[in-house]
Amino acid sequence: MRHPLRILKSLFLHRPTANPQRRGVCGAGMRLVQFHRHGEGGGIRVGVEQGEGLSVVDLKAFEPSMPSTMRELLELGDKGLECAQRALSSGQCVVERSDITLLSPVLAPEKVVCVGMNYRDHCLEQNAPIPKEPIIFSKFPSAITGPYDDIILPAESQEVDWEVELAFVIGRRGKHIKAEDALSYVAGFSVANDVSARDWQMKRNGKQWLLGKTFDSFCPLGPALVTTDAVRGESGREAGRGRDRKWKLKAV
Template sequence: MQRLAGAMRLVRFRGAGGPEPRLGLEEGIGGDVVDLTAAEPGLPRSMRAFLESGPSGLAAAQRALDSGRHRVPRGTVRLLAPVGDPQKVICVGLNYRDHCREQGARVPAEPIIFSKFPSAVTGPFDDIVHPEESSEVDWEVELAAIIGKKGRHIEEPVALDHVAGFTVANDVSARDWQGRNGRQWLLGKTFDTFCPLGPALVTKEAVADVHNLRIRCSVNGRLMQDSSTRQLLFPLPQLVAWVSRFVTLVPGDILLTGTPPGVGVFQKPPVFLKRGDEVQCEIEELGTICNKVV
């Protein structure tokens, strides 16, 4: 099948070239990496700055991909979160029909928005640090959209023009803090390492239908969440338009779009993560992240 122009799997990585993060292109899920920093030294090393460069940055990445050079074996690199320095991490609650049914919650009339601090972002295969302050740490596989074009008061018909692509996220949640003192959502969501992200920023041209992707989460090999982005209550264009009514969206901003049923707090009895557990989150066409709890 012919690859569409602009269809890319953008990554950040560390490798044999030194400790500093580099930009790259993943050649398919789990494939080798094209070292963009070596191929195009003028490109920024920050994904956020790369996205800010717009079409010129994407054209440079396309040249590197087409050149057939600067391939790095996958086994020699460590993938990092695709965006390491987002200005904002915006999250959506109760955005899956089946998740609302799971907890007997009323379907919201408008998107429920909260946030994480950027310091919660960690890599696709890095450890999740179980905080001493919580005994109820939970998993939430989520589709994440990465903003690629600045905008405010964005209209729904053009909202996806402001999205660069998509990635896999785990909205790790400390349920005891999330429900504490009148619902401390921010504190329960934003402990360090509570936003594993990756493995790649998959540009929207590379995704057949972002609203029809299988989404799953396993804990220690046991499938806990298994749904489809068809279940989203508020699709991406509506979410982007809604959020942009209140804040200016800028390149590199991360928008987590909600989780399907199967989280630990609604198991009978509830199940929470403990040190030594391994959490694997997967979205069709985007890839898999896997994080150990320490």
């Protein structure tokens, strides 16, 4: 009954990276994660999955000069990604999945920008007209929760719903960006769950969607941030089309 109908992007970095054409730098996509190790006080670490659901290379253990968070890693640009690639190739500093908890790959982004009614099926499902241009709404960053954390059902809502979404993590600032350049601003992709309190979204709050979309835990994210190198062929073009529309609209 729910469809992956929207694209959610998170804009969270300030500094431009040295090389705008990051795609292809590392040759293959990596699955970057944030985690904490059990019994070590819960400090955030950044790592690279050896494969989906497999063990994780602890990046800072491999190279102590590397940062502990994804945001700081991405701020390093190619230097950070190249180090992550070396760490992955080394096969060293591996931690078992059973020893860690995976967190959201992005914490406290500046913005969580979402595109509503982005797919025909979802409009038909909701008996809503198919919009002529994307509908932009947002969640507060405080709604983000880890990929395996519980979603808190708020007592204030009787109609909590969910949709799987493709999330873009934006790696550097931009404005009035050409469609053909858009992908160079994307650090990677992840999976989001767009949880909604439909009663608050559609019937209350003057039909502004914000409140219904942004209860605590209403934006599970992750587990991995997959770097753009992983996107090839049709799926890449699909993703590109969705994002390009947003960039034009989001000229703010």
